[in-house]
Amino acid sequence: MIAFFARRLAAPAIVLLASSLPAFAADEKPLDMASTAWLLTATALVLFMTLPGLALFYAGLVRARNALSVLMHCVVIAALMSVLWLAFGYSLAFSDGGQNQAWIGGLDRAFLTGITADTLKDGIPEAVFFMFQATFAIITPALIVGAYPERIKFSAVVWFSGLWLLLVYVPACHWIWGGGWLAEAGVIDFAGGLVVHVTAGMAAVAAALMVGRRRDFPHEPILPHNPGMTATGAGMLWVGWYGFNAGSALAANGSAGMALLATHMSAAAGALTWMGIEWLRHGRPSLVGTVTGLIAGLATITPAAGVAGPVGGLVAGFCGGVICFSVTALLKQRLKLDDSLDVCAVHGVGGALGILLVAVIGQPGFGGSGFAEGVDAMGQLGSQLLGLLVTAAWAGGMSWAILALLRITGGLRVSEEEEFDGLDITTHGERAYDLR
Secondary structure, eight states, X not given: OHHHHHHHHHHHHHHHHHHHSOOOOTTSOOOOHHHHHHHHHXXXXXXXXXIIIIHHHHHXXXXXXXXXXXXXXXXXHHHHHHHHIIIIIHHHHHSOOGGGTTXXXXXXXXXXXXXXXXXXXXXXXXXXXXXXXXXXXXXXXXXXXXXXXXXXXXXXXXXXXXXXXXXXXXHHHHHHHSSOHHHHTTOOOSSSIIIIIIHHHHHHHHHHHHHOOOTTTTTSOOOOSOHHXXXXXXXXXXXXXXXXXXXXXXXXXXXXXXXXXHHHHHHHHHHHHHHHHHHHHHSSOOHHHHHHHHHHHHHHHGGGTTTOOHHHHHHHHHHHHHHHHHHHHIIIIISOOOOTTOIIIIIIHHHHHHHHHHHHHTSGGGTOOOOSTTOOHHHHHHHHHHHHHHHHHHHHHHHHHHHHHHHHHTOSBOOHHHHHHOHHHHHXXXXXXOOO
């Protein structure tokens, strides 16, 4: 009798409880609280990479009279990209483009129309996913700042960064991460070797050529004014990169943990490799060189972090250290390209190298997780090469076109007198230091 009444009372209670729970479509994942918590953390880490990490890293590498201007560039880019990402960028990158889906998304998510606190995307609040991707949209044009400091007009920085986000970053992001044609072609770019580093590297080459060399380059040595500041920024980038790569798993799981491990090993290997080369060639290891190698290792592992193991991370870091060091010397000493803070040589080349290394270190023999079913290493290499060539061509060509337009309409470069006095005081009316 007791069992009978228990069953009769339990049925309405179960119905009442079920009605109080959120309803999900059959193909929609329920809220994953652990992954949401991790992605919130990763979002903060990636923003930390730009402000203050990248800002300090770059500011320490320029001369004292231009340090504040570099900080200003990074702060304003972070603010402007945030607004543009909300207005159009996110929707065009990640929404369904209908018949144009292969090339670009639609505008149904412009200004996050229809998205509430309860809207989920693969088990994560879409507002959190939006913010995580916004931090990538912030840091990518901020990377390009290293190509043109000490001589560019501030207005040119603002216009170029905004147009570049919408015309270069957003399409590349959609092609690879938004379900576009390169994703369909099987390209693996886990955390931004193409979307972030190659696009920024190609834009840096275009900017260095279009804006022109600094007045002292290459006749006089242009030394970093504060290596300690640069090392501090590099340390922040190393920490923040955990969010950049491990966060790109979009889950709190083993894939995120392995991505973090591979990322750390690549950074360590890159730093030691660059330091060792300098030590052998010049008889002394430099702090700036060592942290530059650290960044090269991080850039190189970024696209492969989702398929690599710790040994693959070491391989990526070593290759990134050797090749990025060599390209840095080639561009500055032989080609006389004033990519002032080595954006192309470190980020562009590192990202491109990592894209190709996916086909090597992603193999189980290197501790990798392998590729899609039916795809071997050579097939994956073909997809990776296709993605690299297309993305590099698009980023380089569109960056050149934007800069050409700005040079015609408002100019790119400050006057020789302003360059001599420094952009801190001539453009912003402030100084990072009291130089009296």
